[in-house]
Amino acid sequence: MIEKRLYSTGLWGLYAGLILAIHLKIVEALTGEKVYTLLLNIDYLPIVNAVQFAEPVEVLFHLMVSVILSILLFYVMYRLKLTSRTKVLTITIVVNVIIALAYYPLTALSDKTPAIADFTALVHWVIAHIVYGLVLGLMLHRSLKK
DSSP states (O other), rough: EEEEEHHHHHHHHHHHHHHHHHHHHHHHHHHHOTTHHHOOOOOOOOTTGGGGHHHHHHHHHHHHHHHHHHHHOOOOOOTTTTOOOHHHHHHHHHHHHHHHHHHHGGGGGGGGSSOOOOOOOOOOOOHHHHHHHHHHHHHHHHHHOO
C-alpha cells in the first residue's frame, strides 16, 4: 500500500518541480533576474561542472531532486502520522524556504547566477519556493490522507 503512495508521491514531486521551474522561468523572462538559471545551476558540483548540459537535462536534474525531496518528506510525515493539512503545509513550506535560503549562497560560486546581494532575486527565489512548498504540501496531504 505504501509503495503505491510512494509512486504517486514521486509524481507529485515531478508536478511541483515543473511548477517551480516554469514559475522561475517566467520570472526570469519578465524581470531579467537569473532565478531560473540559479535553479538549474550545478557549477558548484565538482566533476559535473566540467560538462555543459543542455537545458532539458538540467531541468531533469532539478526534477529528480524534486521527486527525491517529495518522497523523503512524504516518508517522514507518513512515519510521524501527520495528516493535518496545516501541519503538512507548514512542514513543506518551511523545509523549502530553508532549502531556498541555504542554496542561494551558492550563487557566490557561479558567475551565471544572481549576485549574493541581489535582494530582488532572493525575494523571487524564496517566493517561488514557498509556492513550491504549498503545491507540494497540498499534493502530499492527499497522499497522507489515504
